Amino acid sequence: MTHDQARLQESQDVIVSAIAQSMVIYGVSPSVGRIYGVLYFSDEPMTLDEIKDQVAMSKASVSNGIRELIETEMVTKVWKKGERKDHFIAEKDFLRNFINFFVKMLRLERNLIMKAVDQTEPTIQEIANETNDEKAEKVAKRDLELIQEAKDYLDWIMRLANSMESGDIFEHIPKTKT
Structure with a gap:
């Protein structure tokens, strides 16, 4: 390896470390x-063994990491002729x-919260409408208001997600400065 190749490798290693650290912000482990x-800087598709050698991790850990990256569509499995x-x-x-x-x-957030709302809202609604317990009625009505605010929020995040997925968000926030 020439001096310049070593310097390039060192620079790539710094960026790989920064990518790994930044992914922690989103709940992804540094190893993933x-x-x-490593795959980002690779010019060619890599096997698990090749990746394992680059990141100094077990093949099982690399396999689990690859699976996680495939689920988020950050990595794709490709077929290579003759291999x-x-x-x-x-x-x-x-x-x-x-x-x-x-x-x-x-x-994921929407589904988790909506499942809980769907499960509990009928009970809270029933208590708000049919109880003889004044305190329980007051709490139930407040809870229904909070649930409605949560539903409004969940509707908003779904519209945000849909606009991100469709690309409509870029009409409001362009990808590059103009």
Whole structure:
């Protein structure tokens, strides 16, 4: 390796570390971030073994990390003619990665909260309308107002997610400064 190649590798390592650290902000482990970073700088699709050697992790850990990255569409499995092993490539568009990840998280949040609302709202509504307990009625009515505010929020985040996915958000916030 020439001096310049070593300097380039060192620079890539710094960026890979920064990518790994930034992914922690979104709840992704640094090791998964390093896997993504290695694939990001790779010109060719890589096998699990090749990735394992680059990130100094076990093959099982790399496999789990790859699975997580595939779920968020940050990495894609590709077929390479004449080879039996799976190969993987990184989605290099950070904005696309952010949108895919963020939309997935917004939908997950909505589903979790709506499941709880669907399960409890009928009971709260019944108490608000039919109880003889004045204190319980007051609390139930307040809870129904809070649930409505939560539903309004969930509606908003779904519209946000949909506008991100469709690209409509870029009419309001362009991808680049004009």
